[in-house]
Amino acid sequence: MNDLFARHRSVLPDWLALYYEDPLEITHGEGRYVWDAEGNKYLDFFGGILTTMTAHALPEVTKAVSEQAGRIIHSSTLYLNRPMVELAERIAQLSGIPDARVFFTTSGTEANDTALLLATTYRRSNTILAMRNSYHGRSFSAVGITGNRGWSPTSLSPLQTLYVHGGVRTRGPYADLSDDDFIAACVEDLKDLLGHTRPPAALIAEPIQGVGGFTSPPDGLYAAFREVLSERGILWIADEVQTGWGRTGDNFWGWQAHGEHGPPDILTFAKGIGNGMSIGGVVARAEIMNCLDANSISTFGGTQITMAAGLANLSYLLEHDLQGNARRVGGLLIERLRAVAAQVPGVREVRGRGLMLGIELVKPGTDQADPDAASAVLEACRAGGLLIGKGGGHNTSALRVAPPLSLTVAEAEEGAAILENALRGIQ
Template structure:
């Protein structure tokens, strides 16, 4: 049946639509931190539909909210007042830390980043964007135009002029050997030099932790230091929180808070986990930025009642059960366990991350050279052992991505670590 479905998939869907595994997997249902495939095999899920099933599969509070809302009304568009949308916007505006915040809902992180770029360029009257090397911001025409990872940017044609900045990958590049303070200083000087050779950009867009790039991050405080330089010139800061938001990093509710010395970003985008599988994205911005557009607009599907009901229920569960604290505690145990294993596997260059956002970089032993074939072998071996993980990486790396639902318990973390240990040892 799976082979038949694969043939049908290939007959009607694009060749560039990526599938994991030599024998692609059909997931039929899930519960908690586990999913099942069409053959009845059970897997511990450490990727959550690309960090989207944030709390748990089939979370009763969310499925109940969706079912009850579906029994009333599913959709009306933004042309009508929408109580769940207003209620979720109020919660997010307050949690964002952005003063006098306005919230616009979309259906995805790509669309959220696209909207943020529209706002920034209109507000600043500039189509120049600063972005980070190794970054990823989505699939739309504008988003791929600011993506600093060539593996996910299929065209150089773009409505934007994009300039790429050093700093998103701590352990690679010309500043890797420096101390954290010296690294930040060098990146700031590089930014100043870059700004001296271009017309005033609209904004810098940055992921606090680079997701598709392999869960790489700069030292804490880099974006705060950048913010000082940007603020002097009126350049906006867009924090892409599509993968880092909602407490996943454990230490902070938002990734930007590790760089918050000079206050919150001007614009923040979010998506993925807030809907726990439902299609929610959005933008938060100061009112004068959000309101700068001088034409009418709507969103047909952004903020629809059924997704807002899911988002409200999911956010309530997240906060009431302190899943941020759980990500910090269980994630800390998991990353230390994986580092202990990696120390005995020469192909592992680095285990990095925070909370339940962990990257394992695979290279050819004794070198910094990427080894995508070995990374793919670990992915396959983990699946054989009953564990689903992700992969990614830029800067010529091959990284495994570990991002379980935030309700992961210690026993499941130990089970997943043991499967990963076996998978990593199998490549030696």
């Protein structure tokens, strides 16, 4: 393992982050478990950053991939592609967007890049509204609208970005307000901002901020924003890269918690739809999707093999009601973790919904972030046989818990017990 780590460091960028003091090589997985190169077994509560959405080595997906690989793997978008059309039809219907068109990419970064291209072209404006503490990818345009300093390496950008309040409920100048007053204050802030700038193209927002530590506003904030934006012709882009496909339990899409004024103008997705295969995409109304006046293709977006995986995975998810499972098992898990947190002074908050939960750590008796404690808990969980993630806008002091959506009650309790031991160890 040390040899592989040395080889990694000698040939890959210094900024390519690795978890753990002794980095981990995962060699195989099954269900909700993975194994490392030394034969150690772990319960996976992070799923390759919310990407192994259904289960490791899900037979329905591996069978679909194998059968498609035996026919043809790739031909590009220059040719008709039956699996791509079939998956696009299903996603268009599920999106809730009227007269929807779907464009497939290889990642969430590329999906958000495409959404920005569409919005700025359609609106003839390069000004973008984004949320503080947000993350939208690692491309030049995506880092330019990312409101999380830890993941935005440059201030140079082809876009003018204006950051809006509201993505973090329990920090910032409005944290002490009631939910209704919080929403009202954020709306007034948005109106004030719009009075000082040229008309923006769009607001891009994650319904639950992923890299930001699974923070979210009160339900209805983006509906209230949408009312203000619609009056001015400004588009709403819902970044569903981490919240899509039923992970939040209560809804199939995160935007539906804010859907009073209908679906977003543009929706982006990625990660879980392929259960590990590289799929991203954009859904938009036809008039927006078709606003480009130049030719375009995608070499690797929508390949037959990834579309076969997406179709099989989506079918499994819907047929087995994994959204309902996320709601039921996630509800039990968050209550279990909140009971533990009440006894650990270093836990500021346990938040989230469904199987998308965040645990924010602070120095006891303060609101000061404690990234060292987060790293210590991450290591202790690994030692106990559990893999989790990290995030947060305050020096990466939040733990991220996002297991595959097929998690059982027994596995949730197993993981919670390991987390409890790790959290008690930081007292």
